[in-house]
Amino acid sequence: MEDESISKFPKLVVFDLDYTLWPFWVDTHVDPPFTKKGGKIVDRRGANIKFYDHVPEILKYLKLHNCLVAAASRTSEIRGANQLVDLFGWATYFDYREIFPSEKTAHFANLKKATGIEYKDMLFFDDEMRNSVDVSPLGVTCILVKGGMTKTVLSEGLKKWVSNNPA
Template sequence: MTKTYPDIAVFDLDYTIWPTYADTNITMPISYDEKNEHLLDSYGYIVKLFPDVLRVFEDLKANGVVIVTASRTWAPEIAADMLAKFGLGKYVTCSEWGERSKKGHIKDILKKLGYKNSDGLKIALFDDEGRNKDVRTIGVDFVYLDSSVGVTWQDYLDYLSGKKK
């Protein structure tokens, strides 16, 4: 199987890398349980990453892909704490969050990374919300994910081999 990696992989957060909404379901402070590899919020709510997230991030990093996040979260401080506590900071180069479109997030990410536009770049958005397929209008591949399982290794391989865009 021939794999074609993107230059930049953009990941939504909620129901893409973890099975919850950070801005409505998590109450600070949160702690990380290393033994059980999960987060625990102040009410005892447990959150784990979807099973294939670390494998996908490791492969992207090993192949020189820039990993970023984009989310409509209303609570960026909680999302940032969750990313840090899960140890994802070593993979994620930058993030754009807030109540606007993923197109806006991606355009601002490109500016942060020093690009004037997406010309010549292969960019992929991994997301569980079909409405975000509008990123295709700015030249970004849209990889639609099942919100009950988030990003899976198979979805990822399908994208890299050109079967899923």
């Protein structure tokens, strides 16, 4: 996944969860709690729960390049979202989790306070335009995700962040 054209990275990369890292709304499309059965993650009804294919590789890549990683989700299903992050084995990659129903600006204010990182040094991936509209005036580079996170979307986001942060 190494992209030689990217030589500078944001200090913090933030991901929405629903329809960004996984293809559903955790508060309406699946039925928590979740469990691991025979190497699969299933919900209460036994439905198989999956994430977008490239996500583990993306998370590893960012950690390899010393980026802090955070989740920012406005879901009301806080326990289920956190449970999935843990069951998917992603807890090791997420340095911060802002998972609660609120405006994304509240999530980012908390992240700035917790990390001391300026908004201009953050990159945010989300599937909803309204969240980018709310967060981008803070100075965060925002990328609209259509069809889930892929390595291509990550690369485009990193390049946009670099172009927003020359020198």
